[in-house]
Amino acid sequence: MEKIESPLELEKLRKSIQSKKKKEKTFISICAGTGCRASGSESVINAFKEEIKFLGLQNKVGVKVTGCHGFCEKGPIIVIHPKEIFYHNVEKEDVMEIVSETIIGGKIIDRLLYVDPTTGKKITKESDVPFYNKQKRIILGNNGKIDPTDIEDYIALGGYSALSKVLFKIKPEQIIEEVKKSGLRGRGGGGFPTGRKWESCRNAKGKLKYVICNADEGDPGAYMDRSLLEGNPHSVLEGMIIGAYAIGSKNGYVYVRNEYPLAVKHLEIAVNQAEEYGFLGKNILGSGFNFSILISRGGGAFVCGESTALMASLEGKPGEPRAKYVHTVEKGLWNKPTTLNNVETWANIPIIIHKGASWYSKIGTEKSKGTKIFSLVGKINNTGLVETPMGMKLREIIYDIGGGIPNKKKFKAVQTGGPSGGCIPEELIDLPIDFEKLTEAGSMMGSGGMIVMDEETCMVDVAKYFLKFLMEESCGKCVPCREGILQMGEILENITKGNGQPGDIELLEEISTVIKDTSLCALGGTAPNPVLSTIRYFRNEYDSHIKDKKCPAGVCQALIQYSIIPKKCIGCGACLKQCPQNAITGEKKQPHIINPEKCIKCGACYDVCKFDAIKRV
Amino acid sequence: MEITLNGIKVQVEDDWTLLDAAKFYGVKIPTLCYHEGLSPYGACRLCIVEIGEGDKSKLVTSCLYPVQDGIKVRTHSQRVVKARKLLVELLIARCPTSKVLQDLASALGIEKIRFKARYNDCILCGLCVRMCEEQMDAKAIGFVSRGVKKRITTPFDIKSEKCRTCGACIYICPACLLRCQGPEPPSVLCSGCLNFSPPCVDQYKDVMCYLDPCVACLKDKGENMKKGGKK
Ligand SMILES: Cc1cc2nc3c(=O)[nH]c(=O)nc-3n(C[C@H](O)[C@H](O)[C@H](O)COP(=O)(O)O)c2cc1C
């Protein structure tokens, strides 16, 4: 491939790719994102390739191996274009039938269609599935349409046209104005206005400047950055090149988590292809602008995602945060002005340039513009990645998109913002989700993790769980975070063990204030959130643990007891057989009894009893 | 450049930190991980001061924060003192045998430690690491791990070739050399050296006494202050 040396050449290439693709009318897009891979999409892909080869259809039917479509719950997912027929939970045994019935015969296979659980209706088109049709997928949308290892797929969909536009038609200052006008705020957690960050970096003294993409994504359960890098790496690269041009930087880094081998692989392929085509390197598209990108693999610690720790790690030093009293846009990587943005933030840039700031700023709320990708996990029917406009109500995300809570259980709370976010209770289910509203509710946007919890969740236990994660992930440099979280964890441990003391809640609050006030970095600064928000909304649960020594949700083992309600027990003996401790005795057809001395509270009897005869209090 | 230090306007040099300014004007701010001959590290957070006013005020570490023209600094505001006390409490729970910490506790008037003592020998202030690297040019010791598992050791946990056994690390350590013999379980607070006689004659309502923090003052719970002004 010859380097593209002008915008005109790019447009020519785009036309030729598009007409080449047009011939290939039918194509099967198969998700090979991490979720679908885990449920076996690789063997489905191979089966399709073999079958199509066997039938000699290579020239008529394409197989497109794509990144994550988002609906991971139902993987492996395939979509047959152009009709957009959506099949889920596809197995390799289904492949022959799909090719002969749907692709050749044009018939729909009912069994593989998605059934709307509320209406019971079968849905054929991908965009009609409620999980998708309530979303606004401006960032994720192309994941299902392109092969991430083929730059031409990205170009065919208009890729790199935003870059060619800025290089030849827009001045760097105007780009920054445009990004400012769009209202885009960082998607990595803090929500800092991106345009303002770029402006400070552009104005900072010094010739050498850096741009960095933060792909460290350490939040447990969050994987939107991974899906973007795996599924559409060029959108991130294009954003970075535009940013570098606006700021006046020639060197960029992508700091990517080492546990993401596929993302690293796709990113490497993308960088190589972009260099080959002339979007990276010297004299980009003949504009005279030079920019190169290096990929660096992260050290694997959660705290390395923090801006200063990340930069220290890039410099080869231990990944410890440092004070940011002089901002990193002035003194960042190797003390040079540096702009660090999150993967999703970068991926927004080409769209803003392409569609314009006024189009973009119409999406979202007053102070939070655009869309946000959330990873919806926990006690929810449709786990997966969802992209919604800012300001969508929690209720819509959980019930309309997420399909509600499984097993007819009641919704209790949702934890947003990653480990140091907070829990939002049911009474706030109509909260419109944006940066401000989440903070007001005692939580935060964070990277966009959403863990849904049902009525069987103990909130004290939840707080303890997150605190434990943070205790292990704290870099251990500063006293409030290292020692404070440890002591808070100890207090919570005591509470869940039934050793809580009056005054514990107040002590937790006192430590929290000091940790928030005095920690060096935002890990410590936000670490008390899970505790403070659960105290705020579920104080009575803390009280039950401390005063009555009871766990209302029946989770904290030390505080629960199993017993049999004689009236309900028919003496079937099912529980007796299950109990690993032989703690249950009783004659056939007579009510059974649990010996509390022997019971280890495993709950095996509770799960096996069909007559709700076992009580857990 | 001019800053307001505890309500008094003072001149400062451009390249000072807030701690430098406070020291120059004789305002005592407790520090632990700071040492004049070493680069600042910002780990103990004891040197925090409050800057700004009203809702926008915040705590920053004075050993790192550069002076800014017109900035308003309070070195012993309620918020600061409260936080400092809890930090020392947390530190003593980690390492009750450090005399440096015990002294800080008595100076701050801490009367009780509400946390379980863990009798660790190191408070991770990092002074030894910086001493070894910056003054002894040896880099024989460093931190490993993170979170609660963080500790100081030599590379690969074996005797370091680079160590010249100069002892500088031990000399500078606030936990190693000066062991406090006082504390015995269950009370890990020693208070052996607590000073009860009032070292000052003048006490003011709001403005900081130059001898602040003063145990005598804290001990009588500000009784004299309430009466207003001088005793
Ligand atoms: C403990 C901690 C972990 C973080 N991890 C990440 C991360 O994995 N990815 C990320 O983009 N930002 C992370 N951040 C936020 C970054 O420090 C930084 O604010 C962000 O990358 C800036 O980009 P943005 O303005 O585009 O959001 C983390 C922050 C903290 C305090």
Ligand code: SF4
């Ligand atoms: S707040 Fe926690 S993670 Fe951040 S520097 Fe301090 S110890 Fe390290």
Ligand code: SF4
């Ligand atoms: S399983 Fe239920 S009904 Fe059967 S013996 Fe046990 S408690 Fe009784």
Ligand code: SF4
């Ligand atoms: S050994 Fe001493 S000087 Fe070194 S970090 Fe620990 S407490 Fe500080």
Ligand code: FES
């Ligand atoms: S002396 Fe400033 S943080 Fe330790």
